[in-house]
Amino acid sequence: MAEHKAWHHRGYLPHLDAGATVQFVTFRLADSLPREIYEACVAAARDRIELHHRLEAMIDRGRGACLLRDAGNADVVRAALEHFDGERYRLIAWVIMPNHVHAPVEQLEGWPLGEVVRSWKTYTARKINGRRGGAGMVWAKDYFDRFIRDEAHFLNTVRYVEENPVKASLVARPSDWPFSSAAER
Secondary structure, three states, rough: OOOOOOOEEEOEEEEEEEEEEEEEEEEEEOOOOHHHHHHHHHHHHOOHHHHHHHHHHHHOOOOOOOOOOHHHHEEEEEEHHOEEEEEEEOOOEEEEEOOEEEEEEEEEOOOHHHHHHHHHHHHHHHHHHHHOOOOOOEEEOEEEEEEOOHHHHHHHHHHHHHHHHHHHOOOOHHHHHHOHHHHHH
């Protein structure tokens, strides 16, 4: 088991890594956000929250090949999210969008968030590349995480995750999106 690092930087975004912390994690496909748009969002944002909102708005537009629109690829990601639930983290809610994934998780002691996300991305990239008969970068290098401050933030985050397909005009109700914890309730 590894030690937690507290605040640290990977790529452009700072990350908090602390045991027994609830985190809102977002990771996206490599082609979901062109570099120039990402950099413009970073330059225009006043803080991490505004940056997150700007990036989410851009990603929700469904840019790129949207490999996760394929049910088989989405199933690969769902299986990866659920595989170590209760062992390395507690999966609170999740949604697999056409080009990104949201998953609020409670970190468990000994399992740094970066290692959890890396394992999801490594495993799923290998499986997705195998399904499409090729190789190449599947996921963007970095990921976004936001620690949950209080109960209201927790409830808003779960609602945001499960309503994301509605907000992106993919379905009328959260439970209609098959790749979401809302569909399993």
